[in-house]
Amino acid sequence: MAMVGLFWIVEGDVYVGAKPSGPAPGVRLTPEGVAALGGGQSGLHLWEDVHALTVADVPVKSLKRQVGMVRDVALGTVKELALPMGHGRVDEAPALMSVRVESADGDHELAAYVAAAVGYPQTEIDLSHALLARLTEGAATMETTLAAMSEWGRTWQGGSPRRAEREELLRGWVR
Template identity: 80%
Template sequence: MAMVGLFWIAEGDVYVGAKPSGLAPGVRLAPEGVVTLGDGQSGLHLWEDVNALTVADVPVKSLMRQVGVVKDVALGTVREMTLPLGHGLMGKAPAMMAVRVESSDGDHEMAAYVAAAAGYSRTEVDLSHALLARLTEGAATMATTLAAMSQWGRAWEGGSPRSAEREGLLREWVGQTLSGCPCP
């Protein structure tokens, strides 16, 4: 499993945001369409009906966000060490993003958990938005792009790649070369 931009790729499955478990909300990009998962938002939006696919409320990495994450981890560690057994911590849920599908039958908004605790880099956000737009360009483009992402996920071993490699993968999947990308 690995995070690349706004995507979580687990073996051959591609998710927007974190891969959901149980009844948690999530969005999977499947060959047949955009699959919404979780309690209260299960469904399928066929690619042939999808006109646009966007993500809003994406946390962008900043120094303040990183400091906040470090502070939360430190406070959580201190609490776990000092509270008597049985009290445990009240877990803080990860942030949510809104995945929006514009289709022939209207606009739909689904929720997905953010996978990056400190937020995503601006470049990865921009490249991810470009990739989402590319998925709606037509069946051949969508199938080729999703197949490349899935193939990479099946072949990849280990955690998430480093930032430069993630950006390179996103550029490749968008269909731009590293040297020719006008992206930031």
């Protein structure tokens, strides 16, 4: 499994945001269409009906966000050590992004959890948006692009690649 831009790729499966588990909301990109998963959302929006696919509420990686994450972890640790009985850490759920699907039968807003704890680099956000637009250009474009992403996921060994490699992958998939 690996994160590349706004996408979480697990073997041949491509998700926008984090891969959902259990009842958590998520969005999977399949050869047939955009699948809404969990979180009280369901359905499949077929590619031939999808006119636009965008993501909003994407947290941008910044120094302030990184410092805030470190601060929160440190404060949580201190609180746990100071109040060990019955005051264990309560993990917050990750932030949600809105995945908007514009289709022949109307506009749909789906939810997906953010996979990047400190946000996404702006370049990867921009490239991911371009890639989502590319997926809606037509069947042949969608099939080859999604197939390339899935194939990369099946052959990739290890965790998420470094930033430069992620950007290069996104650029290649956008072409």
